Amino acid sequence: MLNAYEVNTLVYDPNPCNGCGLCVAVCPHAVFEMDGRKAVLVRSSACMECGACQKNCIMNAIAVESGVGCASAMIRAALTGKKEATCDCG
Amino acid sequence: MIDISSITAAPKIFPTQGRLTSQNRWDHFLARVGVKRGEHRLEPGLYALGNPNPDSPVFVTANYTLSFDALRSSLDGFDAYILVLDTQGINVWCAAGKGTFGTQEIVRRVIASRLGEVVSHRKLILPQLGAPGVAAHEVKKLTGFWVEYGPVRAVDLPEYLKTHTATREMRRVEFHLRNRALLVPVDVVQTFLPTLLAALVLFFLGGWVSSLAAVTAVFSGIVLFPILLPWLPTHNFSTKGFFLGALAALPFAVSPFLRHPGWVWWHQVGQALEFLLAMPAVTAFLALNFTGSSTFTSRSGVKREMFAFIPGMAWTFGTGILLAIVLVFIR
Numbered sequence: 001m002l003n004a005y006e007v008n009t010l011v012y013d014p015n016p017c018n019g020c021g022l023c024v025a026v027c028p029h030a031v032f033e034m035d036g037r038k039a040v041l042v043r044s045s046a047c048m049e050c051g052a053c054q055k056n057c058i059m060n061a062i063a064v065e066s067g068v069g070c071a072s073a074m075i076r077a078a079l080t081g082k083k084e085a086t087c088d089c090g
Numbered sequence: 091m092i093d094i095s096s097i098t099a100a101p102k103i104f105p106t107q108g109r110l111t112s113q114n115r116w117d118h119f120l121a122r123v124g125v126k127r128g129e130h131r132l133e134p135g136l137y138a139l140g141n142p143n144p145d146s147p148v149f150v151t152a153n154y155t156l157s158f159d160a161l162r163s164s165l166d167g168f169d170a171y172i173l174v175l176d177t178q179g180i181n182v183w184c185a186a187g188k189g190t191f192g193t194q195e196i197v198r199r200v201i202a203s204r205l206g207e208v209v210s211h212r213k214l215i216l217p218q219l220g221a222p223g224v225a226a227h228e229v230k231k232l233t234g235f236w237v238e239y240g241p242v243r244a245v246d247l248p249e250y251l252k253t254h255t256a257t258r259e260m261r262r263v264e265f266h267l268r269n270r271a272l273l274v275p276v277d278v279v280q281t282f283l284p285t286l287l288a289a290l291v292l293f294f295l296g297g298w299v300s301s302l303a304a305v306t307a308v309f310s311g312i313v314l315f316p317i318l319l320p321w322l323p324t325h326n327f328s329t330k331g332f333f334l335g336a337l338a339a340l341p342f343a344v345s346p347f348l349r350h351p352g353w354v355w356w357h358q359v360g361q362a363l364e365f366l367l368a369m370p371a372v373t374a375f376l377a378l379n380f381t382g383s384s385t386f387t388s389r390s391g392v393k394r395e396m397f398a399f400i401p402g403m404a405w406t407f408g409t410g411i412l413l414a415i416v417l418v419f420i421r
Contacts, residue, residue: 001324001325001329002326002329002394002398003324003325003326004325004326004391004392004394004395004398005325005326005387005388005391005395006325007390008388008390008391009388009390022226022239024261025218025239025256025261026218026221026222026239027261028218028219028242028261028262028263028385029262029263029386030258030261030262046386047388048385048386048387048388049388049389049390050186050187050221050222051187051222052186052221052222055221055222055223055224055225056221056224056225056226056227058227065389065390066187066222066389067187067389068187068382068389069381069382069384069386069387069388069389069391069392070381070382070387070392071327071378071379071381071382071392071395071396072379072382073382074392074393074396075379075396085389086187086188
């Protein structure tokens with residue numbers, strides 16, 4: 001049986017990491033952990049692609065295609081011919 | 091003469107308090123049931139909580155009353171400034187995803203409120219869930235203010251403020267039964283009329299059992315699904331929904347054999363199939379739509395799920411309805 005959430009678009013290159021720890025702080029699903037002076041990817045499949053880590057990584061060590069994981073927003077975008085799905089809930 | 095007093099006068103600082111009134115709670119109730127959606131907002135700008143002085147901390151939040159009230163009620167008894175961003179009445183996390191809770195808006199508000207003259211320190215405490223819209227290093231570069239990401243939940247702030255470090259638990263987003271149950275009323279309100287209409291149409295097509303089947307399928311997707319989410323088998327919302335919808339359809343599938351023992355066998359089986367095909371599709375579709383309310387589904391995952399299962403929903407639903415129509419005419 002397909003598990004649609006097993007893989008995602010998160011890519012991390014530990015080389016440029018300066019160990020600031022912001023990715024660990026902003027991630028709501030504990031995807032990163034600090035190991036000495038480097039961040040390590042420990043729970044990659046838990047990533048929900050919110051984009052917080054990428055946005056706050058000053059070294060550009062993280063890449064992720066972020067967006068809303070919301071089916072109704074994507075259906076609405078498809079129906080109205082919009083490219084990017086945005087949520088409009090409260 | 092040009093009136094420059096509006097430009098030179100110090101920007102207004104709105105007073106606020108940590109105690110919530112019954113009026114606030116009524117507003118929260120209305121927001122939770124989806125009444126006047128998008129109107130639960132307050133004036134963006136700088137607010138003074140209690141009696142802050144230039145050393146008092148500055149917290150940043152959205153101009154959605156549920157967000158603002160969660161923050162100020164958690165800080166009851168503290169003296170602080172609250173910088174309210176214009177997120178158009180949207181909560182912090184969703185607004186951060188859209189970018190309205192974002193670097194630009196923070197920079198604009200810090201400058202407009204002349205925060206640098208109000209406080210002597212240079213630190214903003216942001217909710218962790220604002221991070222998808224904010225680049226901390228850019229805020230520093232553009233305003234001189236350091237961004238500190240506080241805990242996910244405002245409730246944890248008093249504990250957090252003792253050391254300014256968040257525990258692992260404070261950094262994690264949860265989706266407990268209570269969180270999920272709170273989301274049910276909005277969807278019930280929003281699906282009420284369409285469901286009533288569908289039930290009415292189905293009454294003339296297949297009688298009250300068909301009406302009840304429609305209501306049951308929607309109820310399963312809107313109420314039972316959010317509550318049972320972690321205990322339903324498989325990982326995808328669609329397959330979980332199909333499973334739940336099939337369970338809900340079982341009594342309806344048995345009904346023609348019990349209610350119409352005199353019918354020919356293929357008529358009984360045909361009607362059983364109507365329910366087994368159409369009902370799970372409806373529940374699965376509503377379940378799939380719950381991805382946006384959940385706290386953990388990724389965009390690429392939802393996309394994969396949509397491509398994999400929406401065609402199946404459309405086919406089974408269409409076949410079920412077609413079968414119902416055909417059987418009505420044969421009869």
